[in-house]
Amino acid sequence: MIMNKWIKVCSTHEIENKKLLRFDYNDKKLLIVSQNSTIYAADSVCTHADADLSSGFLNSEGIQCPLHLSTFNLDTGIPQNPPAEKALKTYNVKIEHNVVYVDLKN
Numbered sequence: 001m002i003m004n005k006w007i008k009v010c011s012t013h014e015i016e017n018k019k020l021l022r023f024d025y026n027d028k029k030l031l032i033v034s035q036n037s038t039i040y041a042a043d044s045v046c047t048h049a050d051a052d053l054s055s056g057f058l059n060s061e062g063i064q065c066p067l068h069l070s071t072f073n074l075d076t077g078i079p080q081n082p083p084a085e086k087a088l089k090t091y092n093v094k095i096e097h098n099v100v101y102v103d104l105k106n
C-alpha cells in the first residue's frame with residue numbers, strides 16, 4: 001500500500017505573492033507555483049539538463065526552463081516544446097488553514 005506523505009511547504013499568502021518558489025526537502029528539490037489561482041508542485045530540476053526551474057519563467061503554458069527554454073505543463077509535467085522530451089514529475093497539492101502541503105508519496 002502506498003501511504004501519502006504530505007509535507008508542509010509554505011503559506012498560501014507567500015506563494016500567491018511570489019508566484020514561484022523552490023522548496024528543498026531531503027534530496028528533493030521542489031518547485032511550487034501559483035498560477036491562475038491554482039497552486040502546483042513539481043520537481044524543480046529540468047528533465048533535459050538539470051537546470052533549476054525555480055529560476056525559470058512562468059508563461060501561459062506553464063514553467064519555462066531558463067537554460068534551453070522548454071516549457072512544462074504544470075498539471076501533467078509534459079514538455080510543450082523541445083529540447084526537453086521527458087515529463088517533469090508533478091505532485092498533488094492540498095491547502096489547509098492557508099498552509100500549502102505537497103504529497104511526496106511516489
Ligand code: FES
Pocket residue numbers: 046047048049050051065066067068069070082083084
Ligand atoms: S535544461 Fe531545461 S530545457 Fe535544457
